[in-house]
Amino acid sequence: MATKHLSIPLFLLLIVSPLLFFSSSLPWGGDDAASWKVPLRAMDLLPLLPRRVAWPLLRSLRSAVDLLPTFVGSASSPDADLEWKGACFHKNTAWMEFHNKSKSQFGGGTLHIKVRNLDCEEEEPQFDQVKNHGVSIFLMESGMIGTLQALWDVFPLFTNTGWGESSNLAFLEKHMGATFEQRPQPWISTINVNDIHSGDFFAISKIRGRWGGFETLEKWVSGAYAGHTAVCLKDSEGKLWIGESGHENEKGEDIIVILPWEEWWEFELTKDDSNPHIALLPLHPDIRAKFNNTAAWEYAKSMSNKPYGYHNMIFSWIDTISGNYPPPLDSHVVASVMTMWNKIQPAYAANMWNEALNKRLGTEGLDLPEIIVEAEKNGTSFDELLTIPEQDDWIYSDGKSTSCVAFILELYKAAGLFDPIASSIQVTEFTIRDAYTLNFFESNSSRLPEWCNKYDDVKLPYCQIKGRYRMELPDYNSMEPYPHMNERCPSLPPYYERTSYC
């Protein structure tokens, strides 16, 4: 399929799908039943149907990946070769012919769709079904927004139940090759805070509820085996504090906090309903010797109570035009999700990406369609726009933006851990995986505190302090920082191989 420039109205308009039918039938009721006699395969169409159709369809999905739409293309002129392969039709083309047969102010057009090579022999009844029922065409229209919300509602990854938790584990096992081996009890360590020092890192993996589902998708796209992070800070009296970006305050906002250890640990043990798994990654003694605690505290205090960095979160994993999107995601899908989200929750969308995209374009206050138009005027495709690296000194309307891991790495930068190359490191380009693969951590397991992994027969190179399943952090503690680290890295499942010095 040839990649096309986005043409916004049609891009929103057209989804054509040759159907694949199953012999089983779903109990779809309602007035539309006649036209919806057969189940569809979500893989072959954008799942943007009216809500009453979407729900039963969802139950027939085999995995959450099936939910993600595949972008076929934008139908434009007859010479443009928009072509795709459906389940039964192997060579399909579509084009748009603009004319003024209606003699109206803006003219009109005819949308042509040509299907060839009907090929469903494996399943004879399906062939007949296609002949009898034809090819279905779906328009993305206002109804799709309800459907998207429906998807969100039923998305099992996000449900705070045992079922939701096992959906998350199954997703990560299937799509990342993660394993979830049960550890011996107790699943919570008895910790001596004297063994914890400033700069030590917490890798946290949430597997349940809203945050669990969110982290699962984030892990999948970024290749990280943890979805959240926090950092230790000791004050001059030796009291332990935890710095965390993305802690929920009483108003339900996610902000940056510095909490006493006891309060933070109590929260993780008793109030966090995401079943967090937590590992302590102690700094290597040589790195700890470099750590300027005064400067780290100054930075942490300067960020305290600021909002969590939604602005640049997605940009830490989009570095290359084609090397960061696990199929069926691609930049068109990202654009389509962004476009739809713009309509569903404009304020949230502005937060999530509009401001960051404006920064990349050197503009202010444009909304998403305007951004796409402006970028194309400038000769920059939307794909390219997404790959422009974030700059740590960009200031957003609500201040500097740091996600959980950017906050910690920025603190490391302030504390001198990236010296002498700190000025050529953009920490907002680091994912959580990039953080725990830095060679900043303890490499000699006999120096770990004696209470680390005490009752586990498998000795991890870090201290897992909470969780039923043993945490894995592939490539932990293996990478020396270098200038412009992680600004051009592909990251594709299931191996997330990176090119050297990307």
Ligand SMILES: *[C@@H]1O[C@H](CO)[C@@H](O)[C@H](O)[C@H]1NC(C)=O
């Ligand atoms: C279409 O035709 C009508 C009537 O001739 C004319 O007024 C209108 O401007 C045309 N529109 C376009 C887009 O050419």
Ligand SMILES: *[C@@H]1O[C@H](CO)[C@@H](O)[C@H](O)[C@H]1NC(C)=O
């Ligand atoms: C540590 O940071 C503080 C505050 O930024 C600075 O005044 C001090 O000189 C630094 N100490 C060292 C040893 O670099």
Ligand SMILES: *[C@@H]1O[C@H](CO)[C@@H](O)[C@H](O)[C@H]1NC(C)=O
């Ligand atoms: C396109 O955007 C870039 C980045 O902001 C800017 O440097 C460049 O001058 C723009 N080009 C045009 C043709 O406007």
Ligand SMILES: *[C@@H]1O[C@H](CO)[C@@H](O)[C@H](O)[C@H]1NC(C)=O
């Ligand atoms: C690991 O640490 C122990 C205890 O400090 C020390 O005896 C040993 O030599 C270290 N091993 C390595 C490979 O550095």
